[in-house]
Amino acid sequence: MKSDAKRNTAITHIVLIIMAFIMLVPFAWMILTAVKTNQESISVNPFYIFPHDGWHWENFATVWKSYNFVVLYKNTLLMIFWRVVCACLTATMAGYAFGRLKFPGKNILFSLVLIQMMVPGQIFIIPQYLMMSKMGMLNTTFGLVFPGLVTAFGTYLLRTGYQGLPKELEEAAMIDGCNVGQRFLKIMMPLTRSSMVSLGIFTAVFAFKDLMWPMIVCTNASTTTLSAGLAKMQGQYGSEYPVMMASATLAVLPMVIIYIIFQKQFVEGIATSGGKL
């Protein structure tokens, strides 16, 4: 009986280790290629897994300078920052109203939120692009943030958060003479912090991963984001593998580091928001 359990644990670990290996190989190969010379990266005979004539960490510095990664980081960070701020702010307000307040037309207005969530996002892209183009907002941070100014999904998520709070809290405040605004700011909003954190992480990760919109709205190498910048680089230097892998590493690194530090919040944030999508 006991040896059975031991054998099961061993099998479980073997399966998990094999899967973990498969998940990590692409990352390992990305970094191993990034530190090779161009010559070595395309040497097949003999085929080296590990760099043979030195680990060329300076490849990262070269790429960093020649492709202006500082600008790409800055643009990506600004886009993420403003999208998170806008999403959290508008969604928490609307979520509170839809979750806790009574007002005529509530159901109709909320159905707008639900419809937006059901429609595939590609349907908005051409008109959104045309708006940005007409307003002269192509190649600007505002252009990058534009589709994320409000969020139907976030509103839905926060509404669920507010609905989960006990009624008594607000009733007590009402008796104390707090108006709706005070109740919202002082009592209700602080209690939905975990939903807000989930929404913030979710918004940040998906803004970071977005490729099509930055590619369309910010076509200049100096105004675009990491994702769209990579697409540009691949078009130009696609056969210089160490260069490409060093760029890919630099592009994923910041989010990976933040993820490893805050992994619990990340996994929970994405799971709870994703689970309600």
Add this chain to the structure above:
Amino acid sequence: MFKKMTSAEKREAKWAYFFVAPTIIGLLILNFYPIIITIWQSFCKTGDFGRGNVFVGLANYQAVLTKTETWQSLWNTIKYALIEVPFGVVIALILAVLLNKKIAGRSIYRTIFFLPMVCAPAAVAMVWKWLYNTQFGLLNNIFHSSVSWISDPKIAWISIGIIGVWSIIGYNMVLFISGLQEIPGDYYEAASIDGATGLRQFLNITVPLLSPTTFFIVQTRIIGALTVFDLMFMVMDKSNVALPNVQSIVYLFYQYSFTNGNKGYGSTLVIVLLVFIMILTYFLQKLEKKIVYQN
């Protein structure tokens, strides 16, 4: 409607409108106005110079629906979904069940499996493209093969599907784990006392009680897979002979709308996709009532 309200109710309603205003105005400008414009444009010819739309009736629809390219790319998209969804879900479920036990290194495994979720697909696709490289790629060199992973029309769609599965496993797994944690432990204890073994417990307790989670993941992943774009765009060069057999419907939409500047035709493609997804969602909802376990 307003007259019957007390003054306190009126005050509450005013606050509510103030709170929902940014979101509703935003949705109208960012989403609902664009839906109307996209529908209108799908009936128009928009030239390269974007000088006004010329109404052409159903000409775009006729062109879209009669081109084999459209049907091929719709089929490519479905084929991609047929790899990503079942494999992505089954592997994730197995991992979730394994990680739901008390096992050493649980959080390390979880961190590793979830890692692709926080990586930009553009970077992920670039790395896989390099792994798949016929001459110098890791895969062919390790297996001493010379497979044209991404340029053979017969297998390129599978190779793209593998990237999709690799990218999504961790996400599905995390959703499964939170679903598993909602199943009360007593059920398993009772089953153990009755002498049910691991597999029996899995089939008779886990599968039915997890079915709402499973259905939810399958449904959202089907929709997600049908709008796939980044992987095809980053992995497939324009000159790749396998491109017609791999390009997804959203890829085609991007090419027509933003590379060729034919926004009317692009709008039509996206409307066709919308209709397809709506029909599918309708049937999935019907199916949900039949197969999902209800208490």
